[in-house]
Amino acid sequence: AQKITQTQPGMFVQEKEAVTLDCTYDTSDQSYGLFWYKQPSSGEMIFLIYQGSYDEQNATEGRYSLNFQKARKSANLVISASQLGDSAMYFCAMREGQGTYKYIFGTGTRLKVLA
Amino acid sequence: DTGVSQNPRHKITKRGQNVTFRCDPISEHNRLYWYRQTLGQGPEFLTYFQNEAQLEKSRLLSDRFSAERPKGSFSTLEIQRTEQGDSAMYLCASSLEASMNQPQHFGDGTRLSIL
Numbered sequence: 001a002q003k004i005t006q007t008q009p010g011m012f013v014q015e016k017e018a019v020t021l022d023c024t025y026d027t028s029d030q031s032y033g034l035f036w037y038k039q040p041s042s043g044e045m046i047f048l049i050y051q052g053s054y055d056e057q058n059a060t061e062g063r064y065s066l067n068f069q070k071a072r073k074s075a076n077l078v079i080s081a082s083q084l085g086d087s088a089m090y091f092c093a094m095r096e097g098q099g100t101y102k103y104i105f106g107t108g109t110r111l112k113v114l115a
Numbered sequence: 116d117t118g119v120s121q122n123p124r125h126k127i128t129k130r131g132q133n134v135t136f137r138c139d140p141i142s143e144h145n146r147l148y149w150y151r152q153t154l155g156q157g158p159e160f161l162t163y164f165q166n167e168a169q170l171e172k173s174r175l176l177s178d179r180f181s182a183e184r185p186k187g188s189f190s191t192l193e194i195q196r197t198e199q200g201d202s203a204m205y206l207c208a209s210s211l212e213a214s215m216n217q218p219q220h221f222g223d224g225t226r227l228s229i230l
Contacts, residue, residue, distance in 0.1 A: 004157075033215045043204060045158070045221035052216055091157050095215065100171045102148060103219060105157030 002027045004094050006106035013082045014114050020067070021077040021109045023092030029053075033095040034075040035103070036066065040088045048090075051075055082113045117141070119222035121207050127228045128197060135193045136225045140209030147190050148219060149182060151175065152204040161205075164190060165212070194227075202229045 003026040013019035025034065036048040051059045051066045059066040067076040079086055089110050093103040120139040128134055140147050145166050150158035161180070163171045166187035176182075179198075184190040194201055204226050208219035 031215070035218060037221075042223070043226070044223045045206065045208075047218040047220065050216050050218060093157075100148075100163045101146065101210070101215070102160045102163055102171070103150075103158070105159070107155070107157050 002029075002094060002096060002104050004092050004104055004106035006092055006109050008109045009107075010110045010112070012112050012114055013079075015084060016081055018078060018080045019082055019111065021079070021090050021092075021111065023075045023077065023106060025073050025075060025092075025094050027073075027094065027096070029096055029098075031098070034066070034068070035093045035095065036064070036075075036077045037091045037093060038086075038088045039091060039108070045091070049077065079111075084113050084115060087111060087113045119207055119209055119220050121205075121222035121225050123225055124223060125226045125228070127230065129230050130197055130199060132197055133193065133195045134197060134227060135191055136205055136207075136227075138190045138192070138207030138209075138222060140189070140207070141220055143211065144209035144220070145187065145212050146210045146219075147184055148208045148210075149190070149192050150206040150208065152206055152224070153202075158206050161192075197227075197229050199229050202227055 005024045032053045034051045038046045049061045065078045089108045091108045092106045147164040149161040152158040164184040179195045204224045206224045208221045210219045
């Protein structure tokens with residue numbers, strides 16, 4: 001069965017520092033997608049970054065990058081130059097490669113950026 | 116792009132009452148998803164529509180839950196005879212059919228509280 005594991009319930013980072021949020025996944029599919037979303041206290045889910053299972057390069061979007069290690073089945077999110085507005089819940093999600101394309105989410109990591 | 120819209124934002128009701136939530140997806144998106152998120156957890160998949168057809172339902176969706184998407188536009192999620200365990204955030208998401216890397220775009224959610 002497909003599964004996403006986020007082992008860090010909470011993380012602290014100093015403003016302007018970089019932080020890595022861990023995500024490991026389990027699937028028997030060859031084709032899949034990995035997504036990271038940010039959920040502020042207001043509740044909306046904001047898409048951050050995507051990595052496809054066949055992508056050879058690590059994905060980057062502005063201050064966000066994804067450290068994709070396929071053999072280890074990990075897809076860690078790196079946030080560089082943290083800002084106070086980065087304080088939120090962060091969810092890693094996997095999408096199966098066929099059918100409904102529904103997401104399976106991890107339990108999330110709460111990030112707090114300190115001034 | 117007006118985004119995914121969900122109404123109401125909050126719903127408080129007594130146990131045993133029926134409730135209905137509405138989701139208006141991004142206009143050109145033909146895929147629509149409902150998820151449920153309880154406190155401290157990631158969203159869990161409930162059901163999926165492609166245009167007006169409901170193609171998958173999770174085992175989480177008991178007989179008290181029903182979802183519709185008439186004409187392939189907005190969707191409604193109804194819960195009959197609400198129970199305490201139904202208290203959660205109900206999230207709607209939509210996406211284009213096109214390809215794996217299309218992210219799901221989420222609404223702000225409807226927070227349901229059962230008294």
